[in-house]
Amino acid sequence: MTRPAAPLTLTRVRLGPGGPLVALRIADDRVVAVTAPDDLDGPALDLDGRTVLPGLWDAHVHAAQWAGNRRRVDLAGLASAREVAEALRPHAGRLPGGEVLVGQGFRDALWPDVPDKALLDAVCPDRPVALISADLHAAWLNSAGLALVGRGGHPSGLLREHECFAVLRALPEAPADVLDGWVAEACRDAAARGVTGIIDFHFSDNLADWSRRAARAPLEVRVEAAVYPGRLDAAIGHGYRTGDVLPGTGGLLRVGPLKLFTDGSLNTRTALCCDPYPGLEGTARAYGVEETSREELVRLMRRAAAHGIEPAVHAIGDRANSLALDAFSAVRCRGRVEHAQLLTAEDVPRFAELGVTAGVQPTHAVDDRDVADRHWAGRTGRAFAYADLLAAGAALEFGSDAPVAPLDPWVTLAAAVHRTGDDRPAWHPEQRVTVRAALAASARGRALVRVGDPADLVIVDVDPLDADPGTLRAMPVHGTLLGGRWTHGPL
Known part of the structure; x- marks a missing residue:
């Protein structure tokens, strides 16, 4: 206590x-x-x-992935599949025999070549390799890695969306006490950057994981732990409601929202959009991927809301955001849309009208500007439209989506205020927000x-x-x- x-x-x-x-x-x-x-x-x-x-909040974190990612091969900024494969070569011999070589942070949306298991096999023929994309929606494995997770017959080794998530769950995990130590260290580092709270969307039994951590040592940040659909019935059975404090945690651990998905991601070209992706016209995923139908989304949201659990709906493409807002309109409950990256003009005012919080990650706007310019060409004026949302009265809460971006609220703030992360001019400067507005969005509205x-x-x-x-x-x-x-x- x-x-x-x-x-x-x-x-x-x-x-x-x-x-x-x-x-x-x-x-x-x-x-x-x-x-x-x-x-x-x-x-x-x-x-x-x-x-x-x-105190500052990071309203979208995958804490265990962020903690583990700090020990993985960093693939950010590498410009081709071949370059990524070659970057693994010096790391393969440094790990104990049989241990999986894990990398994080590749972005293949602008690459001139295609990720394939053969490229990884040439560098690491015997050791399992599992590389995770920056947006967490794709995994690239070599033959040994595919065999390890029961996917030995996969033709390319590149898996997206549901296949990716299944593979990530099947990979060996660090022992709980080791992972808990990594998470505690990551939380101490977050506190050193002014963070006093996070919403953790890690895909696991989040409430049990954080209760175990809080029993071992006082938490360094407040945590709201998300629930996933597979554990919704158990949460309802325990009588949990969003915002409830879990006993024995010093008041620092609360029940978070129910995490639901409408679509994928921009870099993976699976965000559900109204217009097709260039080069994918006529294919099954020309417009992205619908992860959850409207009917199922409404059903899950209605069941959760009836028991006091607020939904947090992942939506990145404009069609996905319309789908999410339509579901909120049907259910008439409080909740959040996570990411809200591409919006139609008609949907911008609906966030305030429906009382739905937009949980957004400003660092994505500067990290993904080149990918958006290519794959959302002609539409980027309504991408990451934070100024428009604020002007329409929407409540914004900033996060990082760590490990997609660093768990650092000042990096997030700077991206929202300046709309650039390098020496290039601001990208769509009309969507910049003031320092005061950015601070409020980083502190749950507390200016x-x-x-x-x-x-x-x-x-x-x-x-x-x-x-x-x-x-x-x-x-x-x-x-x-x-x-x-x-x-x-x-x-």
């Missing part, structure tokens, strides 16, 4: 971006006073004009720290309003408080 933090006074700290110097008093895990710096008696921590903000708020706070060395793009992206974090307990910084 996590003990309440001792009372704490912070003085000479700026209250939010561009805010005045104040003193904050924290007691019973909450902010109990905000006054002038000299108005509170007793010992205080002088923060020398630094800025205090509400400023107020009396009565939970003492989930981040203290930064530079006022975000004064930060240039590089500083905003790599914001120096002085300290992070979770319920008044330091998870990073001063102790």
Whole structure:
């Protein structure tokens, strides 16, 4: 059980971006006073004009995958299938015999060649190889890897969507105690970047996994653990509702939403769209892949909502987002659309009208700009349309989709504010959002720290309003408080 933090006074700290110097008093895990710096008696921590903000959330994480990914071969930025295969060569001999060589982060949508098991066999003929795409919707295996997961007869070794997910579940996993250690380390690193909470969409028995972790040691972040359809009946049987605190977790673990899928992803060209993908016209997946029919989506959402479990519906293509919003309209329940990457003009105002939160990942906009320009040509003005959604009154919550992008809220913020991740001009700058709006979307709508708020706070060395793009992206974090307990910084 996590003990309440001792009372704490912070003085000479700026209250939010561009805010005045104040003193904050924290007691019973909450902010109990905000006054002038000299108005509170007793010992205080002088923060020398630094800025205090509400604690930041990453509203879309795959925590175990992110933790494991930090130990895998990084394939990001490699420009062809052959280049990826060659990049594996120095790693093959470094692992114990029989251990799977796992890589993460390839993006094949712009490659001049096609991933094939023969390329991997030439480099690693005996060791199983499993490479996971940056968007988590494709896996590329060599012959030994295919045999390991019972897919020995697969012609190419490249598996997408359901086949990919089945393969990932079949791969050997690290022991639970080892994986839990990796997750704890990743959460400590997130706290060092100002993160105080995550929504974890890892595909597993999330509630059981996080309950086990919380029993071993106090969690470094608040966690809302998603439920998948295969465990919906069990969650209902336990009487779980979205937002419920699980016992024995110090109040830090809550039941999250029900995760559902309408489509695939852009890089895999399986996002469900109104227009065909160039080069795929006339094929079975010319318009992407419909993962769940409207009827089944409505059925699952209705069952979950009737028992107090809110749905979070993955939708990337414009047709998929229409499908998701139509389902929310039919069920009339609270919930979220995850990603909301490509929208029709008619659907933009429906988020606010239906009270549906858009859980979006701004780093995807800058990482996928070239892929979008090719495969969504002529439509990118309505891709990653954050300014349009805000103008229409939608509630935005920012996340990373780690390991698709780093679990770092400042990288996310900078992408939303500047719409570029390199030295190129902003991509569709009309969809940029202000620093204040980006901070609110990163803190569940909390723009400023107020009396009565939970003492989930981040203290930064530079006022975000004064930060240039590089500083905003790599914001120096002085300290992070979770319920008044330091998870990073001063102790």
